[in-house]
Amino acid sequence: MNGEVSALAAAVTAVLLVVGAAIALIGSLGLLRLGTFYERVHAPTLGTTLGTACVAVASMVYFSALGSRPVLHEVLILLFVTVTTPVTLMILVRAAQLRDTYENKPPASTRNGS
Amino acid sequence: MSIVLAWSIAAAQTLLCLAMACATFRILRGPRAQDRVIGFDCLYLNAMLLLLTFGVSSGSSLYFEAALIIALLGFVGTMALAKFLLRGEVIE
Numbered sequence: 001m002n003g004e005v006s007a008l009a010a011a012v013t014a015v016l017l018v019v020g021a022a023i024a025l026i027g028s029l030g031l032l033r034l035g036t037f038y039e040r041v042h043a044p045t046l047g048t049t050l051g052t053a054c055v056a057v058a059s060m061v062y063f064s065a066l067g068s069r070p071v072l073h074e075v076l077i078l079l080f081v082t083v084t085t086p087v088t089l090m091i092l093v094r095a096a097q098l099r100d101t102y103e104n105k106p107p108a109s110t111r112n113g114s
Numbered sequence: 115m116s117i118v119l120a121w122s123i124a125a126a127q128t129l130l131c132l133a134m135a136c137a138t139f140r141i142l143r144g145p146r147a148q149d150r151v152i153g154f155d156c157l158y159l160n161a162m163l164l165l166l167t168f169g170v171s172s173g174s175s176l177y178f179e180a181a182l183i184i185a186l187l188g189f190v191g192t193m194a195l196a197k198f199l200l201r202g203e204v205i206e
Contacts, residue, residue, distance in 0.1 A: 004116075005116075005119075007116065010116045010118060010119045011118065013119060013122075013170065014118050014119050014121075014122035014123075015122070017122050017123060017126040017167060017170065018122050018125050018126050018129070020126070020163065021125070021126035021127075021129035021130050021133075021163065021167070022129055024129070024130060024133050024159075024160055024163055025129045025130070025132055025133040025136075027133070027156070028132075028133035028134075028136035028137050028156055028160065029133075029136055031136060031137060031140050031152065031153065031156050032136040032139060032140055037146065037148055037149055037152075040140075040149065040152060041152060044137075044152065044155060044156040044159065047133070047156065047159055047160065047163070048159055051163060052159070052162075052163065055126075055163045055166050055167065056166065058166075058170065059166050059169060059170055059178070062170050063170075063175065066173060071175075073175075073178060074166070074178065076182060077162070077166075077178075077181060077182055077185055080182075080185050080186070080189075081159070081162075081185055084185075084189040085155075087193070088155065088189060088192045088193055088196060089152075089155075091193065091196040091197065091200060092148055092151060092152060092155075092192075092196040092199070094200060095148060095196055095197075095199035095200035096146075096148040096199070098200060099146075099147075099148070099199065
């Protein structure tokens, strides 16, 4: 069912796929390992920016080589994820700060001793 | 499909499944509600990347549309949960 792609396109796709997946895994490991919520917010953005960019570019390269024409619709996913993630995380952190204020916890800047 | 590409797709899918397992663990364990919400955010994003790798391995562009829908609905879901944590109501 699959057509053959050139060796160069296959190699570029392979490298970009593995790098993107590894970056997403590093971000998720950071989500798992870091201590407080305000540190954990930072980690998954590694996957949303560079991880998504690598995988989307790999998909673009593969389908362009497969169809012998430029296939660019993965740019939609890349653009959408890059734009929406900061909006979501900003509202989430604001909610977390509000909940901390309600429960009389110290603000985030003094909790880690930094 | 070349053997290198097949193996790298398998490796990428394994890594993304591990990343989804990390996010699921954070959802289950997360001490507070906002930890679970950010775990959900990470989970749907990794699922979207996994669908893109499925699309590369099968060669059909159907998976791309599924990934786009996951990105759209995941954003809406996370935003609704964050708004709920912020005000206690989703739509004001």
